[in-house]
Amino acid sequence: MEEGITKKEKIARIISVLTVVPIVAFFTITLLYIKFKKEFISPLWYFHSILFLTILPISAYPLKHILPKYKNAGRDGERKLAFILAVSGYIIGSLLVLLLRGPLIVKKIFAAYVASGVLLAFVNKILKFKASGHACGVSGPITLLYHFLGKPILFLYLIMPLIFWSRINLKRHTYKELVAGTLVGIFSTLLGLWLL
Template sequence: MKKNIGKVIRIITVPPILFLLLICFIFLTRKEVFQSPLDLVAAIICLVVLPTLAYPLQHWIPYFRDKGREGQRNLAIYITFLGYFLGAIYGILTNATLMLQMIFDTYLISVILLLILNKVFNIKGSGHSCSITGCCVFLYFYTGMSIYFIFMLGMLLLVYWASLSTKRHSFIQLLLGSGLCVIGFYITNLLLDVI
């Protein structure tokens, strides 16, 4: 029973869904993050739509099709990287607000760090906890100790519990994922000279 609940929680808290919530929460509380409707659309396409494509695309790409969950996971991280990269490029080319550029760059740096950890050092960090930690960080950064931040923090704790109960990740892998996002956030702040 506990394992089934954990599986459901992991499904309904996939990063694209929580990114959509993050973007909506920021739009509701800090409209100045987006200079135009195009900024909002670009954020949704790059952070939500493109990463979601990994799931249906797996069946159409021979290299990943027969590799089950591991193939889906690898394809997801590559397509996620593409989405975040395009977001960062969009922000630079359109002179997006510093606040929106921070979101794009933090997630891009985080996924690069995750790829290095996974592919170069063969250490598995949780992309799920990495993504949701970013949502928490940005909601706290932009809205303070708000109901939005508390809600997302609750989601992060649920993801930790669900991942452990389904044995999808160890506690160390979850912490690594969260830590990489925090590192990505601080690197971005240094590069953009925000704080």
């Protein structure tokens, strides 16, 4: 165990890493691809989704060590870069899906992520309330899975208390910020799906 890190903190960190937005996106897209392979039309749309919703956003973590602007910016710089790359991936991926006339299921996935990114940015930047991107990035995909797979998926919402516990123990968010992030994820996903 790292110096000064308790077992509780170590577990909280593991939960936090396993539920980071791009990893949750990877599992969400993969599950949808397994269940709805025909609707994806081609494996290329699966890889397109993984590239723009997982690989590009997660690249923020190694890039923070390379890019001079973020190298010494600490946790806030890391969060900012991750948010920029995530929203960029969501928007570029969405535009390509629309321009290339991608399958409806992929359009819905991207609509949900774009709506989440936009609404989270609005709450955090315009309303100046630090809603949890982590909670949003888990509750939104669960809502997306519920849309496609129905009631059997509802049990996944039981993950949310673990995320709350983890983020509070790591002193990354308050309970109110986590609740706000969860509600943003659910509402924005429903909004994104409704728009299509």
